[in-house]
Amino acid sequence: MAAKQKILIVDDDSNIAELISLYLTKECYDTRTAGDGETALEMIRAYAPDLILLDLMLPGMDGYQVCREVRAHQSTPIIMLSAKGEVFDKVLGLELGADDYMEKPFDPKELVARVKAVLRRSRAAAAADAGAGADKIVRFPDLVINLTNYSVTFEGRPVDMPPKELELLYFLASQPNRVFTREQLLDNIWGYEYIGDTRTVDVHIKRIREKLSDGTSWRIATIWGIGYKFETSGAE
Numbered sequence: 001m002a003a004k005q006k007i008l009i010v011d012d013d014s015n016i017a018e019l020i021s022l023y024l025t026k027e028c029y030d031t032r033t034a035g036d037g038e039t040a041l042e043m044i045r046a047y048a049p050d051l052i053l054l055d056l057m058l059p060g061m062d063g064y065q066v067c068r069e070v071r072a073h074q075s076t077p078i079i080m081l082s083a084k085g086e087v088f089d090k091v092l093g094l095e096l097g098a099d100d101y102m103e104k105p106f107d108p109k110e111l112v113a114r115v116k117a118v119l120r121r122s123r124a125a126a127a128a129d130a131g132a133g134a135d136k137i138v139r140f141p142d143l144v145i146n147l148t149n150y151s152v153t154f155e156g157r158p159v160d161m162p163p164k165e166l167e168l169l170y171f172l173a174s175q176p177n178r179v180f181t182r183e184q185l186l187d188n189i190w191g192y193e194y195i196g197d198t199r200t201v202d203v204h205i206k207r208i209r210e211k212l213s214d215g216t217s218w219r220i221a222t223i224w225g226i227g228y229k230f231e232t233s234g235a236e
Contacts, residue, residue, distance in 0.1 A: 037061030
């Protein structure tokens, strides 16, 4: 029998944490809870969860800082939870490396669906890493994107990218000159649709562009009203 996937719920509201735990336990997940950021980091090291549900408004160390600390060392999927509804809060969470962002109050059934989707995407990426070799590397004269070991090299220098940024860049670059809608990119990179919210793609494209200027033979082009494409004169 396969081991249960482990989910750490980080929320200072014990009622919400218990409700989430109840729904996830019914779906055969193993859950633990933490009420503050410091405890969460300790439990992440000891419990090694497969996914983290992370509230932003925590006593002491907030969810943003917890996300920074986690992303400095590992790529465990993170779904941020927050009562804040401002675009800035969502954008910041995604920029820090969160895989998804849900606003409170939320439907527990939708949360479970998103947990399953993020975990499916994580498993698929891990399986691809385990089974793939050189075919998961895209090369251009000044750019190398390696999905096997999650590394990017631009003009001979390594570029630090969170997993989702790298996966988005690889997906576009591995199919040069093909136009993708934001919805298609959401479905292929995140594994499901964001219920009409395509700003997630724009945020990640913006971050990639901040790290990579246009290359000698390529650029990430915006197709207004549609989406994006990796425009190039040809890969090596």
